[in-house]
Amino acid sequence: xxxxxxxxxxxxxxxxxxxxxxxxxxxxxxxxxxxxxxxxxxxxxxxxxxxxxxxxxxxxxxxxxxxxxxxxxxxxxxxxxxxxxxxx
Numbered sequence: 001x002x003x004x005x006x007x008x009x010x011x012x013x014x015x016x017x018x019x020x021x022x023x024x025x026x027x028x029x030x031x032x033x034x035x036x037x038x039x040x041x042x043x044x045x046x047x048x049x050x051x052x053x054x055x056x057x058x059x060x061x062x063x064x065x066x067x068x069x070x071x072x073x074x075x076x077x078x079x080x081x082x083x084x085x086x087x088x
Contacts, residue, residue, distance in 0.1 A: 005040055007047040015047050016056070020070065025063040 007015075018035055019026070026034065032044055048064070051057040056068040067074060 005043040005046065007039075007043050007050065011039055011043065012047055012050065015044070016051070016066075016068070019057070019064060019066045023073070025060070025065055025073070027062050028064065031064055 014035065014037070015031070018031060022031070022034065028048065032041065035044075048057065052059070056066065058065050058067055065074065
């Protein structure tokens with residue numbers, strides 16, 4: 001993680017819960033502003049880098065998409081997409 005503070009487990013869990021509780025795909029600042037307690041932005045950025053490196057989130061058009069185990073929103077998105085087989 002580049003510079004700044006390392007996030008604690010408590011902070012990581014808080015951010016992950018905030019992602020899961022939102023009913024839309026937030027941008028970085030939208031998620032940051034929705035957190036229940038203030039943290040340094042550098043700590044927040046390091047947490048997002050950790051989640052991305054561990055495969056828990058991806059960035060899609062600057063929006064955060066949770067790809068972890070319990071993501072009902074991702075399931076709905078996958079179900080609503082057209083498969084390549086349907087096109088050809």
